[in-house]
Amino acid sequence: MFDMFPPDRSQYPAAKPDGTLDIDLTSGKYLKLWQGPNHPGITGNMSVELTVCGDEVVEGKTHVGYLHRGFEKLMERRTFIQVFPIVCRVCVPEPDFNEYCYAACVEELAGIEVPEMAKWIRTLILEMGRINSYMMYLGGQAGALGQGVIGQWTTYVRDLMLDRFEELTGARIYHMFILPGGVRDTLPDGFAGRMEETLREVEKTLKDVYDVMFCNAVFKKRTVGMGVIDPSWLEPYGVTGPNARAAGVAKDVRKDAPYLVYDRLDFEPVTGTNSDIYTRADVRRRDVWVSVDLIRQILAKMPKTGPVMAPIPNVLHWKIPRGETYVRGECSRGEYGYYLVTDGSGTPRRINVRGPSYTHAMALLERMIVGCNISDVAALMVSLHTYPPEIER
């Protein structure tokens, strides 16, 4: 399956002893082409420096830094609670994983036990965020291949989910609802009913998306067999999440190392076999169905009453003993984690955000882009589902 479109290496530049390509731009055979940072076919604020021979890419370099605000450094100057407004901004479409991973790190090092009810609500929020993120992805993947209407449909259901976020947390994008110790509040009255209405709209839209996007001949023609991630690359390139699952490896932190209440929910990680752009899109589409089912399970099984917040120290004088930990979760793009080091003071010594885009958009993309046609670069890049702020933080 991996030699469906074998690249024509005859036009390629020779490699130097150090492994880099010997590209002579003055020969007129090669051309430097920048895709991004302002380009319709780019995922977020990053750019790819392409070297092309005809319309075939012979080398690609990812450039990031357009969004760099030094989040990790800023966190070191703030108290543990003041870090909160920063963490969620590391990832706009799915900010809740930052809140959860950071809160779980702080709780672990400070010895705080989260109430049962809070664990269920956290799981609910993470699954709601996952649907939102996938909806953005499906619109982007279709848009990269010229199907603008899919983005309008998925934005519609994403907006409905944002309404649920708004009534639950008071905010649409940056929720800041998961705090160290628990969550801010319980579910509002009638939330389950309104969520069910939203989930039905999600399902209805998913069926339409399947008919119009996944059964579309042009979409299939341009994605089946394109942008293949060889399963042997998964470990060397740190590939996780749907990108790995589409290659047949059921990597899913929710199953591999269950956190929150995932061990009490019934689900199976979605996998594929062909590892091309189409399969990755299909894995994500089917993963939305899993999340819809998980939300229904959570709302049915979660306790109806109980505390949502554990007692925490005075946040203005909160000091955490020296220690270090790492907490991970499975976000819509793969393994998301926070590495927190404390030194006994009132501020973190070091926070490192491990976003899946860090490996997917840099080393993996640069490897995959070689041999790709210029017109397929956008689809390939979107298919890895990357968010640049996770890379530059």
Place this chain on the structure above:
Amino acid sequence: MAMKELYARLKALYPLGELTDQRRDLAFVTLPAAHLRDTILHLRDKEGFTHLVLLTAVDWLEEGQFQLTYLLNNRQRACDLGLRVMISRDAATMEGIHDIWPTAATYQRELREMFGIDFPGSPRIEEEFILEGWNDIPPYRRDFDTLKYAQEAYAERPGRVTHDPETHMRLQMYPGQHPAGK
């Protein structure tokens, strides 16, 4: 996997420091820089730690050292092992592991730019990663003062007031109390 059993096996081969058992599935161990590659290769090839989760640095300015953390994951046994390597801040150089995990080259580029830790031979290590035209000390070092840099590099917006959080919150919560009162 019992981390202690793994530690005992490793300890027989390499001069490891004390094991820090953080969780049932997460532990950290310190080892000398010279033995890092061998240990990593052993863990990857013999113990199933095939996934490099992250590579980052912690600046222990007061102790004059950088801590490099290599976090490795064994998916089959659902456990993580963090390898800590302490290197001197004054001669911040470390051997790269980009030939073991190609993706490590990105981490090493970032560490060179943000902490000034060099990894000789790492691909494109000289290229700018995030910062463009940076000529100050590496910004993620603890002795880089972000506030001072911001005050010097950017103009103050008129009419903006910044409160000390502790004083401000005390006044909000206890309006009658003097700000300095404890």
